[in-house]
Amino acid sequence: MAKRSNHYDVAFEQFLRLLRRPYVSVNETRRALCRDDSLKSMDFIVYSGRTQNLLVDVKGRRFPSGNGSHRWENWATQDDIDCLLKWQEVFGSGFRALLVFAYHVVATDHDAGLEPCHTIRDRTYAFFGVWADQYGDAMRQRSPRWDTVWLPAQPFARLRAPISEFL
Numbered sequence: 001m002a003k004r005s006n007h008y009d010v011a012f013e014q015f016l017r018l019l020r021r022p023y024v025s026v027n028e029t030r031r032a033l034c035r036d037d038s039l040k041s042m043d044f045i046v047y048s049g050r051t052q053n054l055l056v057d058v059k060g061r062r063f064p065s066g067n068g069s070h071r072w073e074n075w076a077t078q079d080d081i082d083c084l085l086k087w088q089e090v091f092g093s094g095f096r097a098l099l100v101f102a103y104h105v106v107a108t109d110h111d112a113g114l115e116p117c118h119t120i121r122d123r124t125y126a127f128f129g130v131w132a133d134q135y136g137d138a139m140r141q142r143s144p145r146w147d148t149v150w151l152p153a154q155p156f157a158r159l160r161a162p163i164s165e166f167l
Helices: 007-019 078-091 132-138 153-159
Strands: 023-025 032-034 037-039 044-046 053-063 095-105 118-120 123-131 140-143 148-150
Touching: 007 023, 007 044, 007 053, 007 095, 007 118, 007 123, 037 078, 053 078, 078 095, 078 132, 078 148, 095 132, 123 132, 123 153, 132 153
Parallel strands: 053 095
Antiparallel strands: 023 044, 032 037, 044 053, 095 123, 118 123, 140 148
């Protein structure tokens, strides 16, 4: 297992190990050079038994976030999306880029829609995936200054699925 300081990445990696799902942990400390482009690395390459193999970028979020009124935070940077889609092109037809939203569940109620949850290292997580190309088609700009994008609640609810549907 790679040394990681981000508990969301660590939790997702532990989850893959628990499932005995083959994966490669990518060294994300450097940007890769691909042709003439400098690309942000994905976090994992995961071999799927259900779909094409996955090029995964993990996005860690608290659930709920802020004062509790924000439930499904799903922002990313424009660079995250652009680089994932470029990697999908480079790897070819056997691979598909996936954003994995790893929610650290700090409070919940019965109708939160977080099932299934997993406890890893005394923290509870829910993992949801969204295909990067579908996210890119539906995304909206969140902050021009930070170059972030997001999905409104309705499209995100329609596009996300529990990670088990991708593995």
